[in-house]
Amino acid sequence: MLDTSxxxxxxxxxxxxxxxxxEWPISHLRKACKKxxxxxxxxxxxxxxxxxVRQLLRGLDNKKEELK
Numbered sequence: 001m002l003d004t005s006x007x008x009x010x011x012x013x014x015x016x017x018x019x020x021x022x023e024w025p026i027s028h029l030r031k032a033c034k035k036x037x038x039x040x041x042x043x044x045x046x047x048x049x050x051x052x053v054r055q056l057l058r059g060l061d062n063k064k065e066e067l068k
Contacts, residue, residue, distance in 0.1 A: 021050045
């Protein structure tokens with residue numbers, strides 16, 4: 001249930017399972033890199049794209065930790 005005054009979801013936790021980055025289509029990996037302004041993403045191999053997205057996610061985790 002959504003509490004509109006605080007914008008928090010209350011109740012049971014919801015688990016969303018996402019495929020591993022290696023399972024993502026190249027088009028999705030490129031889109032993630034494009035939206036996050038990764039330089040040279042259009043010429044990267046799939047392995048390079050996966051690593052670039054991993055680095056983006058690590059950066060988000062680090063920012064999340066800094067906010068705590």
